[in-house]
Amino acid sequence: xxxxxxxxxxxxxxxxxxxxxxxxxxxxxxxxxxxxxxxxxxxxxxxxxxxxxxxxxxxxxxxxxxxxxxxxxxxxxxxxxxxxxxxxxxxxxxxxxxxxxxxxxxxxxxxxxxxxxxxxxxxxxxxxxxxxxxxxxxxxxxxxxxxxxxxxxxxxxxxxxxxxxxxxxxxxxxxxxxxxxxxxxxxxxxxxxxxxxxxxxxxxxxxxxxxxxxxxxxxxxxxxxxxxxxxxxxxxxxxxxxxxxxxxxxxxxxxxxxxxxxxxxxxxxxxxxxxxxxxxxxxxxxxxxxxx
Numbered sequence: 299x300x301x302x303x304x305x306x307x308x309x310x311x312x313x314x315x316x317x318x319x320x321x322x323x324x325x326x327x328x329x330x331x332x333x334x335x336x337x338x339x340x341x342x343x344x345x346x347x348x349x350x351x352x353x354x355x356x357x358x359x360x361x362x363x364x365x366x367x368x369x370x371x372x373x374x375x376x377x378x379x380x381x382x383x384x385x386x387x388x389x390x391x392x393x394x395x396x397x398x399x400x401x402x403x404x405x406x407x408x409x410x411x412x413x414x415x416x417x418x419x420x421x422x423x424x425x426x427x428x429x430x431x432x433x434x435x436x437x438x439x440x441x442x443x444x445x446x447x448x449x450x451x452x453x454x455x456x457x458x459x460x461x462x463x464x465x466x467x468x469x470x471x472x473x474x475x476x477x478x479x480x481x482x483x484x485x486x487x488x489x490x491x492x493x494x495x496x497x498x499x500x501x502x503x504x505x506x507x508x509x510x511x512x513x514x515x516x517x518x519x520x521x522x523x524x525x526x527x528x529x530x531x532x533x534x535x536x537x538x539x540x541x542x543x544x545x546x547x548x549x550x551x552x553x554x555x556x557x558x559x560x561x562x563x564x565x566x567x568x569x570x571x572x573x574x575x576x577x578x579x580x581x582x583x584x585x586x587x588x589x590x
Contacts, residue, residue: 328530335520335547345524351533351550356583358545366561367400368581379403379582382564383441383556386423389573393434395566403437403472403582405538405554408462410443411455413479413486418458432469439472441517441538443479444499447491452476452499456506463512473515473554475538476503478522493526500527504535515554520547538580556580 330346337343360373370378380400384391385407393404406427409420421427431438442459446452456476463470478496480488504514516532519540523529529550539552546555561579568574 333524333549335524336543337521338542343521343524347524347549348529351529353549354551356546361545366558366563366579368557368579370581370583375586376583377586379584381405381554381580381582383407383578383580384423384427386421387575388567388577389570390423390426392566392569393430393436396564397434397436399565401436401564403439404431405439405441405472405475405580406431408440408442408459411445411451413445413481413484413488416445416451416487418454420458420462424462428466428469432466437471438466438469439475439515440470441475441477442503443477444503445479445486445488446499446503447487447495449498449502452502453506456503460506460510460512470512473513473536473538474507475515475517476500477517494528496522496526497528497531500532500535523548523550553584554580554582
């Protein structure tokens with residue numbers, strides 16, 4: 299997945315100032331909890347989180363690392379599965395070697411919207427990746443890298459993703475994910491788009507996915523959850539949470555955690571010697587009763 303995950307300090311400061319100033323409007327106040335977190339640049343941020351939004355009950359001590367692998371153990375309520383997310387940036391991979399290494403599921407990029415042109419583009423490795431992942435016997439979900447700035451564009455992105463996965467519908471057992479991103483190193487069409495717009499586009503995408511018979515999910519990080527999304531309006535949806543600290547910092551519900559973007563020991567990656575990048579690894583936390 300193309301990385302943005304965390305905004306730089308200046309942007310976060312501007313967003314926080316805007317949000318806290320809005321909080322002076324007494325007619326819109328919600329119960330809040332003070333919260334601090336660290337971004338990818340190790341900068342600490344302060345926010346007021348919505349205390350009415352459901353919180354997860356995972357225990358930090360149950361996240362157990364074995365090398366680059368992560369497991370959730372010691373809590374009878376949950377078990378875990380190990381996964382990877384892949385786009386054409388990762389080049390060709392050997393899915394069978396990945397599975398033998400311990401990968402149980404994959405989230406594949408279907409496509410993306412150009413962050414300047416606004417064009418919709420299919421991931422050039424999607425067809426090959428999904429066919430080979432199916433052959434390897436992995437559980438499969440997908441995501442769409444969004445640059446939608448209107449509800450109409452979010453609908454377009456959802457329909458493109460749904461069209462691409464339709465031939466493989468019976469193999470899509472994991473969510474179809476809306477991945478709204480900010481572009482840090484270049485000008486982008488989403489620059490300056492307010493959080494309320496991202497909240498609405500997330501809902502439009504997720505509802506289209508749900509209507510088509512798939513499970514929707516939203517990709518996020520702590521910056522997005524603190525300063526962009528109205529988490530109350532999105533509490534009906536599952537979240538794929540990205541955070542590269544030792545433990546997940548968000549108090550909000552999530553079922554997938556992208557816990558690293560620097561994994562290098564995974565078998566079957568970097569088959570193209572020109573590709574040097576590591577891969578993202580994810581843990582899926584599953585309620586025990588859902589497996590029974």
